[in-house]
Amino acid sequence: MYLFLVRHGQSVWNAEERHQGWQDVPLSPLGELQAERIGQRLKDQPFDYSFSSPIYRCYQTAAAIVRAKGLEPETTLQKLEGLKEARLSARLEGVFSKELTKTWTKEQKERFRDDYTFKFDDGESVQEVMARTIQVFTEIAMLSEEAPPEPPQESDDAAEVGAASRDVVRAGSPETDTQQQATERPKIIPKTALIVTHCINVQLMVLHALNATDTVVKRQTNIDRLQIGNCSLSVIEVNLKGKEPFFRLLSSNDVTHLAGLKAPAAPENK
Secondary structure, eight states, X not given: OEEEEEEOOOBHHXXXXXXXSSSOOOBOHHHHHHHHHHHHHTTTOOOSEEEEOSSHHHHHHHHHHHHHTTOOHHHHOEEOGGGOOOOSOGGGTTSXXXXXXXXXXXXXXXXXXXXXXXXXXXXXXXHHHHHHHHXXXXXXXXXXXXXXXOOOOOOHHHHHHHHHHHHHSOTTOHHHHHHHHHHSXXXXXXXXXXXXXXXXXXXXXXXXXXXXXXXXXHOGGGGGGSOOOTTXXXXXXXXXXXXXXXXXXXXXXXXXXXXXXXXXXXOOOO
């Protein structure tokens, strides 16, 4: 299965450099243009499933992608609570990022940097965000195609009869071609899923695919070594139905579709 991970476009609070969370902050004018660009990028990419965080900036971005395909968001998109943004603290949402830690104690600053179990009483820890993100990642990945059935085993008698029959059938005849096709394993068409979510959720999914979430356990701020920009595209190939789990990161933080894009000029006041 191929998972197409998209971070939402720039929000109004992204543009103002305010701390976000669960607030339904809309896309900025630049974010709307970014959503249109990723929509055009994925217009011809079919999706078996389309998922979005229920938070508005993600839903707006996901809606632009499915509308580019001529589909209706209301009937195409499925909102998943597990894809929600991390909530560091409800009372800190909307605070300017540069002022976020001004009221924190030294211990809080150190624990936030080092300890992924750290949390405020009105928020959640990165550990909790990781758990729900990986859970929803796994649930989506398990929607993938089933492994092909194994060809039936021939008995010894059947094998002898088959060998004798093949000896008398002329090589390359229609009968031989049909017989070969019947024993071939059926081809499996990989399924695809669109997942529109937030920066931290994409970071955690990519780290999970790379078997690297321990880096966050060791030091929480290690997660920010993985850059995931607004409306970037990351693609993961995954198969959880084989003999052992398979993951492959095909791309990360691809923003080539945003090349040359600038924020629209603000209207002049008359």
